[in-house]
Amino acid sequence: MRRPAVRHPRTHYEALDRADPLAGVRGAFRLRDGLIYLDGNSLGPVCEPAARAVRRALDEEWAASLIAGWNAHDWIGLPTRLGDRIGRLIGAAPGQVVVCDSISVNLFKLLAFALGLRPGRTRILSTVDNFPTDLYMAQGLQALLGEGRCRLDRVAPESIVDAVDADTAVVMLTQVDFRSGRMLDMRALTRALQAKGALVLWDLAHSAGAVPVDLDGCGADLAVGCGYKYLNGGPGAPAFLYVAARHQAGARQPLSGWMGHARPFAFEAAYRPAAGPAGFLAGTPAILACRALEGALSLWDGIDMAAVRAKSVALTEAFIAEVEASPALASLELLSPRDPALRGSQVALSHPDAHAIVQALIEEDVVGDFREPDVLRFGFTPLYLRHVDVFDAVRRLEAVVGERRHDAERFRVRRAVT
Amino acid sequence: MRRPAVRHPRTHYEALDRADPLAGVRGAFRLRDGLIYLDGNSLGPVCEPAARAVRRALDEEWAASLIAGWNAHDWIGLPTRLGDRIGRLIGAAPGQVVVCDSISVNLFKLLAFALGLRPGRTRILSTVDNFPTDLYMAQGLQALLGEGRCRLDRVAPESIVDAVDADTAVVMLTQVDFRSGRMLDMRALTRALQAKGALVLWDLAHSAGAVPVDLDGCGADLAVGCGYKYLNGGPGAPAFLYVAARHQAGARQPLSGWMGHARPFAFEAAYRPAAGPAGFLAGTPAILACRALEGALSLWDGIDMAAVRAKSVALTEAFIAEVEASPALASLELLSPRDPALRGSQVALSHPDAHAIVQALIEEDVVGDFREPDVLRFGFTPLYLRHVDVFDAVRRLEAVVGERRHDAERFRVRRAVT
Numbered sequence: 001m002r003r004p005a006v007r008h009p010r011t012h013y014e015a016l017d018r019a020d021p022l023a024g025v026r027g028a029f030r031l032r033d034g035l036i037y038l039d040g041n042s043l044g045p046v047c048e049p050a051a052r053a054v055r056r057a058l059d060e061e062w063a064a065s066l067i068a069g070w071n072a073h074d075w076i077g078l079p080t081r082l083g084d085r086i087g088r089l090i091g092a093a094p095g096q097v098v099v100c101d102s103i104s105v106n107l108f109k110l111l112a113f114a115l116g117l118r119p120g121r122t123r124i125l126s127t128v129d130n131f132p133t134d135l136y137m138a139q140g141l142q143a144l145l146g147e148g149r150c151r152l153d154r155v156a157p158e159s160i161v162d163a164v165d166a167d168t169a170v171v172m173l174t175q176v177d178f179r180s181g182r183m184l185d186m187r188a189l190t191r192a193l194q195a196k197g198a199l200v201l202w203d204l205a206h207s208a209g210a211v212p213v214d215l216d217g218c219g220a221d222l223a224v225g226c227g228y229k230y231l232n233g234g235p236g237a238p239a240f241l242y243v244a245a246r247h248q249a250g251a252r253q254p255l256s257g258w259m260g261h262a263r264p265f266a267f268e269a270a271y272r273p274a275a276g277p278a279g280f281l282a283g284t285p286a287i288l289a290c291r292a293l294e295g296a297l298s299l300w301d302g303i304d305m306a307a308v309r310a311k312s313v314a315l316t317e318a319f320i321a322e323v324e325a326s327p328a329l330a331s332l333e334l335l336s337p338r339d340p341a342l343r344g345s346q347v348a349l350s351h352p353d354a355h356a357i358v359q360a361l362i363e364e365d366v367v368g369d370f371r372e373p374d375v376l377r378f379g380f381t382p383l384y385l386r387h388v389d390v391f392d393a394v395r396r397l398e399a400v401v402g403e404r405r406h407d408a409e410r411f412r413v414r415r416a417v418t
Numbered sequence: 419m420r421r422p423a424v425r426h427p428r429t430h431y432e433a434l435d436r437a438d439p440l441a442g443v444r445g446a447f448r449l450r451d452g453l454i455y456l457d458g459n460s461l462g463p464v465c466e467p468a469a470r471a472v473r474r475a476l477d478e479e480w481a482a483s484l485i486a487g488w489n490a491h492d493w494i495g496l497p498t499r500l501g502d503r504i505g506r507l508i509g510a511a512p513g514q515v516v517v518c519d520s521i522s523v524n525l526f527k528l529l530a531f532a533l534g535l536r537p538g539r540t541r542i543l544s545t546v547d548n549f550p551t552d553l554y555m556a557q558g559l560q561a562l563l564g565e566g567r568c569r570l571d572r573v574a575p576e577s578i579v580d581a582v583d584a585d586t587a588v589v590m591l592t593q594v595d596f597r598s599g600r601m602l603d604m605r606a607l608t609r610a611l612q613a614k615g616a617l618v619l620w621d622l623a624h625s626a627g628a629v630p631v632d633l634d635g636c637g638a639d640l641a642v643g644c645g646y647k648y649l650n651g652g653p654g655a656p657a658f659l660y661v662a663a664r665h666q667a668g669a670r671q672p673l674s675g676w677m678g679h680a681r682p683f684a685f686e687a688a689y690r691p692a693a694g695p696a697g698f699l700a701g702t703p704a705i706l707a708c709r710a711l712e713g714a715l716s717l718w719d720g721i722d723m724a725a726v727r728a729k730s731v732a733l734t735e736a737f738i739a740e741v742e743a744s745p746a747l748a749s750l751e752l753l754s755p756r757d758p759a760l761r762g763s764q765v766a767l768s769h770p771d772a773h774a775i776v777q778a779l780i781e782e783d784v785v786g787d788f789r790e791p792d793v794l795r796f797g798f799t800p801l802y803l804r805h806v807d808v809f810d811a812v813r814r815l816e817a818v819v820g821e822r823r824h825d826a827e828r829f830r831v832r833r834a835v836t
Contacts, residue, residue, distance in 0.1 A: 037484060045481070046476060051477075054706065055473070058464060066461060066463055067461045067787065101701070102702055103702075104700040133675045140671075235487060235493060235705035254526070257522030266790060271554040282555075283654075285654045288472065288653070288654075288707055369485065
């Protein structure tokens with residue numbers, strides 16, 4: 001990587017931390033002293049409000065109220081209540097987001113729903129580099145419906161608009177790429193793709209809580225997102241989905257379970273969808289998991305996504321600059337866009353020994369992760385990372401790479417992480 | 419209801435409790451003194467191992483290991499490990515059950531999978547009284563595929579075998595009816611339906627942990643079941659599904675997310691299912707919810723389902739006999755089969771004032787539930803109910819109905835419970 005002349009001393013970053021308007025949030029997270037956790041883009045850490053909410057759900061709700069909890073604690077309303085809460089972070093007015101199931105399952109609902117909104121069209125268009133589960137779910141829908149009714153095509157991100165034809169029902173895009181952190185222009189793409197007659201389904205897995213998203217403002221159609229990354233809802237936290245109000249009654253989603261029924265407890269013989277995003281629910285909501293997510297979401301109250309973005313850019317810019325300025329790290333290549341406007345809240349580097357370096361770095365208490373084939377991936381989460389963490393992480397990375405600590409035999413074993 | 423001459427004194431039930439081989443399990447549950455909880459068929463109560471497992475997952479797993487938890491605590495293996503654990507309770511050898519998603523979502527997977535196993539056949543057959551979400555999910559699949567490729571027909575339970583024709587791919591049956599508690603003969607029906615060329619998909623929502631189930635012994639094809647009822651996994655606990663080993667590679671399930679991929683972390687472009695039941699996973703497993711279920715399942719270690727069934731029959735028989743013997747309760751009709759061989763672990767009564775009676779009974783600390791239009795439903799869960807609870811519950815029911823306490827104005831408001 002190229003090296004500018006100037007490097008900053010640690011005191012420079014200490015000063016930035018003193019001026020950081022988000023500095024007070026870090027105290028809510030359980031993070032060991034010394035640990036620099038750069039993997040919140042994969043799994044966010046425990047925060048006290050989440051832990052408290054789970055304990056309360058166990059002791060004061062489930063244990064004390066038993067079956068009456070569905071009404072007494074409004075468990076039944078959790079999916080839409082949490083949906084509206086996430087809505088604020090992604091530019092969605094109330095009544096368009098619901099928390100449920102996994103991203104995978106929600107993608108299936110919305111892809112099938114999109115085909116229903118565009119009768120006669122059969123094509124799902126996506127990018128070659130989209131996250132695998134997005135592609136797999138579309139492949140599953142294609143296998144179920146048959147190619148005559150549903151066909152997934154994948155093209156390079158830069159040719160996505162040109163690739164839309166009169167048979168394209170929906171374009172499925174991930175806003176921030178899980179490997180490189182490359183961020184697509186949601187506003188411009190939504191407009192351009194819609195102008196060609198396609199709907200757009202945005203995957204916000206690496207966007208929600210990481211970068212400002214303005215779904216309503218962009219005129220977005222459909223979106224899904226993740227509860228366990230930047231939103232810190234816990235491992236396997238429920239996901240969410242967004243359906244623009246104008247589309248909600250336009251078609252039928254296929255996973256039409258009783259929780260999405262207009263009157264679940266009337267036990268009617270025929271399915272009738274609930275109005276609003278609740279009609280996209282399938283089975284019984286996972287209450288303990290919803291409460292963990294709710295606790296974690298409470299940390300976002302009063303937080304301005306513009307401040308989150310400003311700090312995120314500062315952190316990733318500092319990381320890249322410090323790596324570029326280090327002669328010991330010259331063997332690392334920047335995979336992420338150099339322009340912060342084109343980058344989410346993560347930085348990806350490549351190196352032939354990426355896997356071993358990530359493992360060796362973990363021994364130095366800097367947790368990033370490895371992605372095939374040669375990617376070191378580092379997430380920068382403004383709620384709990386400090387500017388000095390960036391400085392310290394690069395110093396430890398320098399020590400690992402400069403002294404070739406990653407050559408040790410114990411780093412040869414490959415283990416998968418999510 | 420008819421009234422035999424003999425009624426038993428409370429001491430009779432106290433003696434039964436002293437001789438109860440399952441009596442020791444009750445202590446693990448958090449149940450308030452005085453409360454008689456007859457709604458474990460809807461939502462099981464908290465047991466200490468479940469609460470401990472959740473606290474451990476928060477404090478020692480998620481907080482301490484962060485992303486490394488997927489390997490360090492084998493979160494990634496939880497769905498199949500818990501599946502095998504449930505398998506023991508439902509007569510399924512290891513490698514056929516996996517814990518994931520909700521019953522609704524799992525029904526969709528298996529209904530589509532069943533159509534794939536019977537190419538050319540388009541019909542899903544079920545009963546008119548099946549649980550609504552079972553029917554709704556089949557309706558969702560029908561709406562997605564179109565009637566030419568998938569059609570749900572519902573018939574009376576007694577004519578289900580006759581109704582199978584050469585176009586019937588799969589028969590979807592709930593073993594124990596959610597309203598009446600009527601239990602179908604899984605062995606005889608599986609054999610008769612298979613003899614006519616259909617697959618059988620069993621819904622074990624009111625069976626798993628309630629009655630002995632022998633899926634392998636019955637030659638069952640497919641099944642789904644619930645984690646939050648008799649298995650006590652918590653509100654909205656993950657569900658499970660069973661696919662007989664002989665079918666697992668026979669078709670493709672449609673919700674083909676990355677967790678069901680043969681190599682999830684290779685990030686391959688094309689979906690390839692994992693071998694075994696893991697191939698039926700979709701998204702990331704909900705770890706906190708899985709841990710709660712795992713803790714609750716630990717209570718079943720060493721417990722013989724035959725002993726559970728013996729006590730269940732004793733409890734439901736005693737309840738029915740006590741109700742029948744009470745002149746004050748003559749206005750209540752038994753909806754459940756009188757023969758215990760035809761009944762699951764619950765008893766349903768009907769009464770024009772059913773809703774008000776259930777509400778008034780809750781004020782007497784006896785929790786059952788109401789089902790439209792006029793059903794009082796009581797679940798009998800052998801792990802934590804005592805024989806004296808049955809005696810006391812009937813006395814309190816007598817007081818409510820005998821003194822018409824349910825006529826009070828405050829019981830007129832109807833509220834839904836799951």
